[in-house]
Amino acid sequence: MIEQYRRDIRKRAFQYSLRAIKLYHALQEARDGAGWIIGKQFLRAATSIGANVEEAQAGETRADFIHKYGIAQKEARESRYWLGLLSESAIVPKRRLTPLIKETEELYAVITAIIRNAKSRLKVRP
Numbered sequence: 001m002i003e004q005y006r007r008d009i010r011k012r013a014f015q016y017s018l019r020a021i022k023l024y025h026a027l028q029e030a031r032d033g034a035g036w037i038i039g040k041q042f043l044r045a046a047t048s049i050g051a052n053v054e055e056a057q058a059g060e061t062r063a064d065f066i067h068k069y070g071i072a073q074k075e076a077r078e079s080r081y082w083l084g085l086l087s088e089s090a091i092v093p094k095r096r097l098t099p100l101i102k103e104t105e106e107l108y109a110v111i112t113a114i115i116r117n118a119k120s121r122l123k124v125r126p
Contacts, residue, residue: 008110009053009111010050012103012110013053016050016104017046020046020079021047030091035091038086041078053069053072056069066122069118076104077108080105084101087101
């Protein structure tokens with residue numbers, strides 16, 4: 001089952017990055033200075049999730065794998081923060097961000113489950 005999560009998370013993180021790019025482009029078109037800055041911060045964090053998930057696949061050790069997923073987890077939390085700012089400041093309508101916020105929370109949950117599973121398997125190994 002964990003292998004299925006890993007395959008899904010790679011695809012989902014990639015699609016999430018594409019959605020982040022679209023949101024960033026929309027913010028650029030809006031010509032709102034705060035939106036540009038927050039959008040850029042969100043774009044960096046959002047695309048970093050997938051990059052770290054991919055990097056984890058080539059982890060040299062299980063600890064390295066866990067570390068890379070831990071970074072992806074932190075980037076997901078940061079992404080949620082930036083989306084919250086965009087929403088609460090009304091730079092972007094809440095209704096538009098709700099699906100993206102939900103996906104952020106789901107990515108975070110899946111990444112957390114992968115980390116937990118990997119850590120438990122690390123303890124089991126001799």
